[in-house]
Amino acid sequence: MNNFRKYFSPLGFAIVVLSLLSSCKEDLKDIFDGKDNDEPKPKKIQFINNDEFGYILTDQNNQSLYFFAGDVSGVSNCNGGCADVWPSLIGDISDFKIDSNYKGDFGTTTREDGELQITYKGWPLYYFSPEADGVLEAPGETQGDGRGGVFHIAKPDYTVLLGRQAVEEGGEPVTYLVDDRGVSLYRNVGDDENVSNCAGGCAGVWPPFKASESWVFPSSLSQNDFDTVVREDDLGPQLSYLGSPLYFFTPDEGIRGNVLGQEGGPNGTFFVVEPAQ
Secondary structure, X not given: OXXXXXXXXXXXXXXXXXXXXXXXXXXXXXXXXXXXXOOOOOOEEXXXXXXXXXXXXXXXXXXEOEEEHHHOOXXXXXXXXXXXXXXXXEOXXXXXXXXXXXXXXXXXEEOOOOOEEEEEOOEEOEOOOOOOOOOOOOOXXXXXXXXXXXXXXXXXXOOEEEEEEOOOOXXXXXXXXXXXXXXXXXXXOOOEOOEOOOOOHHHXXXXXXXXXXOOOOOOOOOHHHEEEEOOOOOOOOEEEEOOEEOEOOHHHOOOOOOOOOOOEOOOOOEEEXXXXX
């Protein structure tokens, strides 16, 4: 009996120690996996493959991020009550872990309250709070997409986006087509349906917006409204919207939000492209 006790005591002690070590290991794993509620996950911006939209931008908690057409100039115009519904992604780039392949597309803009807001391709990024109470939609949800025709899920691969601002001095804001970095697109009322009549020197001032092999548009636009124009020169293929070939304007200098081409051309035939209602 005494021999059994001598043998069992060290064995039992060893089992207890191993059990405690295993428990500590699991606790540490939970902490590093972000399961410890007192330890927030490191800030991160990532590209997640969404079943409906394809790749979208989210934070480390899989909270969806959005663009606002009213920010076409690159400055946040969502303040006050707007900011209650659309809280900004606040911080400095150095605060976030971002894939190095995409880091060059991120930046910041200073909001009217002095805080830095993260931007992607020049578009300030927002969350969506359905009740404007600071409570965000559930992780993975995209309820904010298409709201008012001006808020859209943030994606890395849009072909065309929407901007909104006044395009004439003293005029009311209008929604119009821009490229993925907010540079204005124009149509020429002198064109025929899906035929460009702007070539040679005209095309030097009004470069065609080239059609890519794959098109990605915000949900407020219908892909069926876009087509490809085959040009007679080597500047195509050119993308068209509702039969109107699309152009940039060289004096805009590729600067987002510039609309110097409004009512431009020798006969005042070039205009920003307002989407069909």
